[in-house]
Amino acid sequence: MRLPLIGAIVGVYALLFGLTLLAPIAVGLWYGEPQWRHFLWPMLGSIGLGALLWLGGRHQARTLGVADGYLVVALFWILLSLLGAWPLHLGFGLAPVDALFESTSGVTTTGATVISGLDTLPRALLFYRQQLQWFGGMGLIVLGLAVMPLLGIGGMQLYRAEAPGPLKEEKLTPRLTQTARTLWALYLGLTLACALAYWLAGMTPFDALCHSLSTVSTGGFSTHDASIGYFASPAVETVAVCFMLLAAINFAVHYAAWSSREPMRYLRDAETRAFLALVFGCVLLIGVVLRLEGGYEGLDESLRDALFEVVSVVTSTGFGTVDFAHWPDFLPILLIYISFIGGCGGSTAGGIKVLRVLLMVKQGLLEIRQQIHPHALLPLRLGGRSVDPRLARSVWGFFALYLTTFALLTLLMIHAGLAPLDAFSAVATSLNNLGPGLGEVATSFATVSDLGKLIAVGAMLLGRLEVLTILVILSPAFWRR
Amino acid sequence: MRLPLIGAIVGVYALLFGLTLLAPIAVGLWYGEPQWRHFLWPMLGSIGLGALLWLGGRHQARTLGVADGYLVVALFWILLSLLGAWPLHLGFGLAPVDALFESTSGVTTTGATVISGLDTLPRALLFYRQQLQWFGGMGLIVLGLAVMPLLGIGGMQLYRAEAPGPLKEEKLTPRLTQTARTLWALYLGLTLACALAYWLAGMTPFDALCHSLSTVSTGGFSTHDASIGYFASPAVETVAVCFMLLAAINFAVHYAAWSSREPMRYLRDAETRAFLALVFGCVLLIGVVLRLEGGYEGLDESLRDALFEVVSVVTSTGFGTVDFAHWPDFLPILLIYISFIGGCGGSTAGGIKVLRVLLMVKQGLLEIRQQIHPHALLPLRLGGRSVDPRLARSVWGFFALYLTTFALLTLLMIHAGLAPLDAFSAVATSLNNLGPGLGEVATSFATVSDLGKLIAVGAMLLGRLEVLTILVILSPAFWRR
Numbered sequence: 001m002r003l004p005l006i007g008a009i010v011g012v013y014a015l016l017f018g019l020t021l022l023a024p025i026a027v028g029l030w031y032g033e034p035q036w037r038h039f040l041w042p043m044l045g046s047i048g049l050g051a052l053l054w055l056g057g058r059h060q061a062r063t064l065g066v067a068d069g070y071l072v073v074a075l076f077w078i079l080l081s082l083l084g085a086w087p088l089h090l091g092f093g094l095a096p097v098d099a100l101f102e103s104t105s106g107v108t109t110t111g112a113t114v115i116s117g118l119d120t121l122p123r124a125l126l127f128y129r130q131q132l133q134w135f136g137g138m139g140l141i142v143l144g145l146a147v148m149p150l151l152g153i154g155g156m157q158l159y160r161a162e163a164p165g166p167l168k169e170e171k172l173t174p175r176l177t178q179t180a181r182t183l184w185a186l187y188l189g190l191t192l193a194c195a196l197a198y199w200l201a202g203m204t205p206f207d208a209l210c211h212s213l214s215t216v217s218t219g220g221f222s223t224h225d226a227s228i229g230y231f232a233s234p235a236v237e238t239v240a241v242c243f244m245l246l247a248a249i250n251f252a253v254h255y256a257a258w259s260s261r262e263p264m265r266y267l268r269d270a271e272t273r274a275f276l277a278l279v280f281g282c283v284l285l286i287g288v289v290l291r292l293e294g295g296y297e298g299l300d301e302s303l304r305d306a307l308f309e310v311v312s313v314v315t316s317t318g319f320g321t322v323d324f325a326h327w328p329d330f331l332p333i334l335l336i337y338i339s340f341i342g343g344c345g346g347s348t349a350g351g352i353k354v355l356r357v358l359l360m361v362k363q364g365l366l367e368i369r370q371q372i373h374p375h376a377l378l379p380l381r382l383g384g385r386s387v388d389p390r391l392a393r394s395v396w397g398f399f400a401l402y403l404t405t406f407a408l409l410t411l412l413m414i415h416a417g418l419a420p421l422d423a424f425s426a427v428a429t430s431l432n433n434l435g436p437g438l439g440e441v442a443t444s445f446a447t448v449s450d451l452g453k454l455i456a457v458g459a460m461l462l463g464r465l466e467v468l469t470i471l472v473i474l475s476p477a478f479w480r481r
Numbered sequence: 482m483r484l485p486l487i488g489a490i491v492g493v494y495a496l497l498f499g500l501t502l503l504a505p506i507a508v509g510l511w512y513g514e515p516q517w518r519h520f521l522w523p524m525l526g527s528i529g530l531g532a533l534l535w536l537g538g539r540h541q542a543r544t545l546g547v548a549d550g551y552l553v554v555a556l557f558w559i560l561l562s563l564l565g566a567w568p569l570h571l572g573f574g575l576a577p578v579d580a581l582f583e584s585t586s587g588v589t590t591t592g593a594t595v596i597s598g599l600d601t602l603p604r605a606l607l608f609y610r611q612q613l614q615w616f617g618g619m620g621l622i623v624l625g626l627a628v629m630p631l632l633g634i635g636g637m638q639l640y641r642a643e644a645p646g647p648l649k650e651e652k653l654t655p656r657l658t659q660t661a662r663t664l665w666a667l668y669l670g671l672t673l674a675c676a677l678a679y680w681l682a683g684m685t686p687f688d689a690l691c692h693s694l695s696t697v698s699t700g701g702f703s704t705h706d707a708s709i710g711y712f713a714s715p716a717v718e719t720v721a722v723c724f725m726l727l728a729a730i731n732f733a734v735h736y737a738a739w740s741s742r743e744p745m746r747y748l749r750d751a752e753t754r755a756f757l758a759l760v761f762g763c764v765l766l767i768g769v770v771l772r773l774e775g776g777y778e779g780l781d782e783s784l785r786d787a788l789f790e791v792v793s794v795v796t797s798t799g800f801g802t803v804d805f806a807h808w809p810d811f812l813p814i815l816l817i818y819i820s821f822i823g824g825c826g827g828s829t830a831g832g833i834k835v836l837r838v839l840l841m842v843k844q845g846l847l848e849i850r851q852q853i854h855p856h857a858l859l860p861l862r863l864g865g866r867s868v869d870p871r872l873a874r875s876v877w878g879f880f881a882l883y884l885t886t887f888a889l890l891t892l893l894m895i896h897a898g899l900a901p902l903d904a905f906s907a908v909a910t911s912l913n914n915l916g917p918g919l920g921e922v923a924t925s926f927a928t929v930s931d932l933g934k935l936i937a938v939g940a941m942l943l944g945r946l947e948v949l950t951i952l953v954i955l956s957p958a959f960w961r962r
């Protein structure tokens with residue numbers, strides 16, 4: 001354990017976080033809102049804290065152990081959630097637990113909220129919430145990866161602990177720094193394109209920018225209580241659907257398709273194909289059920305709402321145009337199920353990830369074939385190639401941990417006072433970084449007890465770090481090293 | 482496909498089923514109940530149908546293909562459910578769907594019911610329900626295995642498709658017929674010991690016999706609406722707890738312990754150890770929560786109820802002394818979770834089985850260690866030995882299929898009109914062959930729609946055959962052979 005070095009790295013991130021607060025300050029000044037001052041102390045405090053930590057540890061060895069990376073990442077996300085809550089509590093007067101909930105929900109790109117009356121809030125605050133999601137989306141960590149080497153610290157261990165998706169060893173380019181910069185360039189490019197598209201579709205420049213930040217990060221915060229439903233615009237919905245889908249596809253696939261200028265690369269990727277098939281299969285099923293039982297006049301209208309909500313849920317964005325919690329029949333539960341699948345690995349989406357679910361389903365189907373041919377050697381295949389048994393094993397282990405975490409947190413959430421179904425959906429929506437749930441937590445966590453909010457905070461962090469990072473640092477084996 | 486041969490084998494089972502109806506007829510005659518006649522036509526019909534099928538196919542080749550076994554077993558269980566419903570519908574006047582539900586719930590040892598007012602029913606009918614569970618428990622199939630060779634038909638393929646538990650290739654004795662006879666001797670011995678113990682604990686001889694049939698089969702039917710609670714006797718509860726636990730331990734472990742006269746053999750088996758640890762861990766947790774929040778006066782009383790309900794649920798028996806659906810806090814949901822684990826493989830219990838869950842949990846913990854030592858080769862171990870990767874893979878495949886089946890059936894059950902939480906528990910209790918659920922299905926399925934009852938019937942059969950057998954015969958690959 002190299003605690004001072006770990007502190008120094010976390011310090012750099014705190015410093016970077018402090019600098020990002022310049023943006024909401026600028027927004028407040030631009031719109032002449034006195035609340036820009038609420039960000040001043042948090043900015044100076046974060047920068048000061050970061051500088052202190054950095055100065056304390058910078059003379060230490062410059063290499064992290066494999067396992068140290070997990071501690072850095074976990075500490076960083078916890079610190080980020082706390083620093084993010086600072087202006088919300090001391091500046092805007094949210095209760096401590098509420099501020100922590102809102103901040104964690106932001107940086108983990110969950111997008112659940114305890115605030116109502118968004119439409120009347122100062123723009124500096126609205127922008128700040130959106131920005132939390134954007135930085136959380138690709139992860140300040142990856143930003144740090146691009147910066148750290150400038151400071152002389154290698155970061156592969158951070159990438160292992162942080163990057164979402166099962167293929168952690170997969171890098172876009174040979175050099176890690178280059179990878180991080182490429183990821184951020186893609187992320188920034190997508191965000192600018194999204195903002196421009198929203199503006200062309202009729203949003204104000206402010207709304208367009210704000211919603212692009214929470215679309216590309218699959219965060220789901222909005223500047224309006226009615227979320228995307230506020231705009232009542234097919235054009236806006238189309239833009240949202242397109243960019244939510246793009247944000248939930250593996251960024252390595254984006255890179256391959258764009259750098260080679262071959263759009264067919266998307267369809268050559270087995271995970272992307274499965275993801276799109278899942279989306280359109282669910283849209284069709286849900287569109288038909290909505291038409292038959294949801295009081296819709298025509299299939300075109302029911303398909304439109306089905307498309308938006310399925311994409312919003314499967315990408316774990318959580319934008320709403322209608323309230324799926326009040327849809328008929330099994331639809332609310334089906335949408336909660338879908339949120340467990342989530343987007344593709346290596347994207348900003350939450351959930352178990354399509355690739356892992358695909359491998360589990362394939363193993364299930366293989367097991368059926370194995371029964372019919374008990375002595376055959378049937379390899380698990382994906383996209384025409386055999387799957388490395390070690391990757392497959394890690395997927396199954398992950399699956400077991402994810403489900404166990406979900407089951408235990410649901411029991412805790414019931415203990416915190418929620419009805420069983422509400423607790424089930426509250427944990428699912430937090431762990432999968434989705435946002436909206438069912439029943440009591442359909443639109444807001446405001447009425448949930450403090451204990452319940454803290455459990456949700458834990459679930460959001462567990463989900464954002466794909467369970468393993470937190471479980472690793474909680475394991476006795478980690479501290480026994 | 483050798484359809485006439487398959488028909489002949491299924492015919493033998495139908496004939497055997499017909500012969501078992503002599504027992505409720507004898508009970509009716511003994512107690513002077515005119516309802517003994519209700520079993521006459523079903524008996525003659527089953528025997529006649531069986532004989533016809535047998536005569537039609539007996540001249541065919543005497544060897545079954547690997548996959549044919551699945552068809553025999555699936556057809557047999559479906560036919561058994563239908564034949565079992567015959568006296569209930571035509572004799573006792575239950576609606577067709579209710580009769581099918583009650584019959585399937587019996588033979589699959591689920592123990593959910595649509596009948597109320599048990600205490601006033603004719604004893605012939607009460608005995609018949611208990612007997613359905615007993616034959617279903619070890620499986621008429623295994624009985625058939627002991628008989629078939631006399632008729633010149635080999636049966637290993639049936640054993641593969643039918644025997645519960647992940648270690649299907651594990652045989653007690655080298656010869657299959659011998660294995661089947663040994664299993665039945667153990668089963669019969671346990672049943673007689675259980676009946677004797679119930680009688681000594683104060684039950685009437687009739688109740689003692691009836692409850693031994695549904696205890697050793699982990700079926701859970703009772704002759705009283707209040708189930709085991711009717712007796713309000715610590716002695717009766719103790720007997721029930723002991724024999725439920727025994728019935729949920731792998732019969733191969735029983736055989737090893739008893740044939741070698743070494744009781745420590747039980748604790749040398751990793752699955753049995755995990756099973757007992759699970760039971761006593763849950764009893765302690767639930768006992769404490771009940772004492773704190775359930776209005777109990779002392780820990781001894783709360784532990785007593787916790788012990789009975791945990792054992793009843795984890796062994797998938799479903800007897801009740803109290804109604805756990807109305808326990809406080811997270812306890813009802815925890816008990817539904819426990820029912821997914823179920824008993825040990827190779828026992829009469831339902832659920833996923835302890836061994837499979839243990840392997841999943843171990844793989845999860847291994848994955849955490851793998852993160853800390855990313856380049857180490859960490860084998861999955863159980864009881865000091867490495868687990869065969871093919872066994873491990875089949876466990877993960879099974880897990881995926883079981884969960885997917887559960888998730889899809891829950892959606893269907895909501896479609897059939899149940900509230901989401903009730904649907905969740907109704908499918909869980911059917912698929913895990915438990916019996917009682919939550920809410921609307923806490924004590925009876927009487928108010929569930931016909932569609933809901935049919936979904937439950939499907940779930941019970943899927944659960945009893947451990948999902949795979951049914952999925953195999955539904956797969957295109959099966960029919961393409």
Ligand SMILES: [K+]
Nearest residue numbers: 110219316317
């Ligand atoms: K989200």
Ligand SMILES: [K+]
Nearest residue numbers: 591700798915
């Ligand atoms: K049962």
